Amino acid sequence: MRTPWLALFFGIPTLVVSATHSIPDKHPTKESSSDLICHDINCYSKHFVPTNEFQTIHDDQVVPPGLHYRLNVETGLKEAKINVASDSDDDHTGVVVIPNKDEEAAIIDSPKPIPRAPISPDGAIKPPLPSSAGEALAFSDSLEVLLKHSKYSTSEITHALLSLEDLVHEIYWGLQVSAPKYVSPLLTLVSNSPDPTIRSTAALVIGSALSNNPKALASATSDSSVKLIRTLLSSLEKETDNNAKARILYALNQAIKSPITRAEFLTRQGLQTLHQLFKNGDSEFIGKSAIVIEDNFLNEDMRSDAEVMKKQGGSTHFNPARDGIDERKFCSLFEDTLLESTEKGIDNDVQEKIFSALSALKRKHHGHAECKSTDDFLLWLDTQADLGGRLYGDVEGEGDQQLKLMAFDNRDLFP
Structure with a gap:
């Protein structure tokens, strides 16, 4: 009867793979000196000799087929032992996790096909097959x-x-x-x-x-x-x-997907670095930078995480005067980039990312002096938001009009 998956424990991961049913000779003949491999004073047999216990496999050894292989992910050492009938069936692979190196490996059988369930009920991550x-x-x-x-x-x-x-x-x-x-x-x-x-x-x-x-x-x-x-x-x-x-x-x-790492990013003047690199970046970098700023500093979920950290005593407070540039400085940078998008060769997809981040900034800092739009940008925005007398649904169905629809939806954010 096969051991259920509930026998898994989460600890130092070791992976065991059953290869075949064949059983190597348990009593191999003695090796001659010509069959030894030596590195300085360390010598071992050219041919790996399996036993009933796991032994380390050296990279330059010849390994017979039909063994049980064990991989300790923490040390990177490969080990093998004799594969016996109780270790494997034709239709399955055995996987074992050992809490520590002193405990004996318990083989857990799993019939095929089996869906991958990487998270166990207690939150531990299971090794995949x-x-x-x-x-x-x-x-x-x-x-x-x-x-x-x-x-x-x-x-x-x-x-x-x-x-x-x-x-x-x-x-x-x-x-x-x-x-x-x-x-x-x-x-x-x-x-x-x-x-x-x-x-x-x-x-x-x-x-x-x-x-x-x-x-x-x-x-x-x-x-x-x-x-x-x-x-x-x-x-x-x-x-x-x-x-x-x-x-x-x-x-x-x-x-920087945790409150602590985002706080470190800010205190190490991460926004200032992005602001400077954004100015001279290529189209791909500009688009990715806009996503980073919106996802990590303008997203409501991320901001809520920071508030939770503050209440728990975590250090997430950001002082622009002490730690670097204020995120509101990106308002004018994003607007200037959109105005110059044609000259810079920025395509519609990247423009959409920039405008999305800009709209999130406007939403968060609505009415703030540092996010006040220039007349030139408002003229550009009015042009983008003009549907030309067509219905919203008609424009939406044309394709490649996302920027125009975003401008129409968010026009009220730009007084």
């Missing part, structure tokens, strides 16, 4: 490259990062990569790698791991020695490659 043993081992290998990236080539590092990025969209893998021991080398690559592709991809891994994953964000910021916000901001300021800059901004956007 891997599509193959190779996927789990690729994850381990990629983490090893990340931890020792100075020993690997540019192409090897890039390959490892792309492999991680492909997996971390799963909240379980995103949580593993967001451990401080992995975030630290990722930030090093973002800030110091001479290759823009590596800088860009490392930032993408961080952003993807943190996206919609509050536990991952909490993990990434749990060690004060890992300067997540500070490093992303400084990297954003000095980045010269447009693609890398956009992805660092993406990572930063995901990193």
Whole structure:
């Protein structure tokens, strides 16, 4: 009878994959000296000899088929033992989570097909079922490259990062990569790698791991020695490659999804940095910047989070005179950018993002002197909001008219 999924525990994650039914010889012949592999004084058999206990597999060993593989995600070590009939069936894969290394692994059978349920009733994140043993081992290998990236080539590092990025969209893998021991080398690559592709991809891994994953964000910021916000901001300021800059901004956007990290962003003059970079950014960066500002500082949910933090004694107070630029400075910057959108080659999609953020600013700071519109902008807005005598529904059905409809809907916000 198969053990139910309720036997899972959340702790140091270890993944076990049942490969096949075949059982290797339990009593292999003795190896000759020519079959030994030696690194300095450390020697071991060229052929991995499985037993009934898990043993570490070295990367240059020949491994027989039909074993039980175990991957400790925290250490990155691959282990295997003899696969016996009670360990696996033809139709399923076994997954085990071990609270700590001293406890014995309990195999949990799961028939196919099984829907993924990443969150258990108690809120713990369950490990997903891997599509193959190779996927789990690729994850381990990629983490090893990340931890020792100075020993690997540019192409090897890039390959490892792309492999991680492909997996971390799963909240379980995103949580593993967001451990401080992995975030630290990722930030090093973002800030110091001479290759823009590596800088860009490392930032993408961080952003993807943190996206919609509050536990991952909490993990990434749990060690004060890992300067997540500070490093992303400084990297954003000095980045010269447009693609890398956009992805660092993406990572930063995901990193400031909690009241504490948003407060740090503000006190480190994050808005001032965005204000300056916005002026000289390309179309993609301008659009993403507008989204970052609206989502994190003008969104009602985010503002409510900050109020809760204040009531609980958290430090979220932002003093523009002390900590940098006031968000209201973006009113004139957004308006000027919209007026110059044709000359700057800004397409309708980006204009919509800017106008959406501008409208949110007007809504939040309605009537404030720093958000007073110029006559030139009001003339542009009136032109956009003019439906030409047509009905709203007719314009809406034409397509590619979102900016005009947004101007019509929000005209009253601009006195």
